Amino acid sequence: MPGDGLVAPTGDPDDKAIEAALRPKNLDDFVGQKRVREQLSLVLEASRLRGRSADHVLLSGPPGLGKTTLSMIIAAEMNAPLRISSGPAIQHAGDLAAILSSLTEGEVLFLDEIHRMSRPAEEMLYMAMEDFRVDIIVGKGAGATAIPLDLPPFTLVGATTRAGLLPGPLRDRFGFTGHLEFYSTDELELVLRRSAMLMDMKVNSAGFAEVAGRSRGTPRIANRLLRRVRDWALVHGVDQIDARTAGAALDMYEVDARGLDRLDRSVLRALVTKFNGGPVGLSTLAIAVGEEPETVETVAEPYLVREGLLGRTPRGRVATRAAWEHLGLEMPENVAANLPENMFSGPGTNTSAEAGAEES
Ligand SMILES: Nc1ncnc2c1ncn2[C@@H]1O[C@H](COP(=O)(O)OP(=O)(O)OP(=O)(O)O)[C@@H](O)[C@H]1O
Ligand SMILES: [Mg+2]
Secondary structure, three states, X not given: OOOOOOOOOOOOHHHHHHHHHHOOOOOOOOOOOHHHHHHHXXXXXXXXXXXXXXXXXXXXXXXXXXXXXXXXXXXXXXXXXXXXXXXXXXXXXXXXHHHHHOOOOOOEEEEEOHHHOOHHHHHHHHHHHHHOEEEEEEOOHHHOEEEEEEOXXXXXXXXXXOHHHOOHHHHHOOOEEEEOOOOOHHHHHHHHHHHHHHOOOEEOHHHHHHHHHOOOOXXXXXXXXXXXXXXXXXXXXXXXXXXXXXXXXXXXXXXXXXXXXXXXXXXXXXXXXXXXOOOEOHHHHHXXXXXXXXXXXXXXXXXXXXXXXXXXXXXXXXXXXXXXHHOOOOXXXXXXXXXXXXXXXXXXXXXXXXXXXXHO
16 A cells, blocks of 8 residues: 555545645745746736636646646636546546536636546547537447537646656647646745644744755655654654754654655665666566555655666666665675666656656
């Protein structure tokens, strides 16, 4: 289960409630992602001036960086109602037809995990996005007829952790694609300051920096760690949280100074101890740590790659020298000699999601 770490989604209802409470409600409160924010703001402003619904927006990026938050902000900024559904919830074209045909003019339809929609629904979506029209199929076999149905103009906001898995025709129908990047420590500190204020916590600057540094560039994780620090402080009767207390709290929850949690460390440890550093295919690696490949790929890997601890090669995943060192192990010379060159899809080269797809 991807649920036992502090970093993976927990599904804890309390977590969900707090997450909702901490969600920024407008673009100005949305920290970081400067470029996406500016571009989006322009798209929204232009459509407001034209008095039309905004272009369809695709948001991609690792979990917890603010895709759902941004979709809510888009609806709020457009003063439009928001309808929320997701790829996995739409198994039949009929499911999508039901949603589309009940949209009101200007409504924002948020489709989370859009890469997991079924094929027929996807094809229906193409037409809906482009022509604001769907064909409702009535009857079966030779007697089946398509009844065209006009839709009111709406704005589709699609979110995906795997932009590389989206078929080209679908990707092309979005007027704007925003790729969310990991947040800098400074940006995370801003997120944390805002959250601490909302949660009525006293934390000094060093305390914020300590939590931010362990948050893997991810606001959701930052907020979650902050809650754990709050629990720890409460139990230990600590009033003002500083770097030492924040560090002690997070050590207890097994989030290390580099922000790796148990899942990350077990991926690295499996890679190093069971496969002698790799290369090993994603599925095999996932089985070794008892996780779904998708969890390893979307939850653990992006950060491990970004931290230069794991490399993706056409032949599979590889542990870098830094990974061995992080685990307190020395990389054997023969392993070092076989390390492929240019194996990083590090910061800035965000084509990484596709790199491993062929061998999974
Ligand atoms: N830019 C931001 N500024 C402040 N808080 C943020 C920002 N982005 C995200 N958050 C916080 O992080 C939490 C998670 O964000 P969100 O649910 O939007 O992520 P997501 O990208 O939709 O993740 P997933 O892919 O798992 O659905 C939110 O509750 C919000 O409080
Ligand atoms: Mg989301």
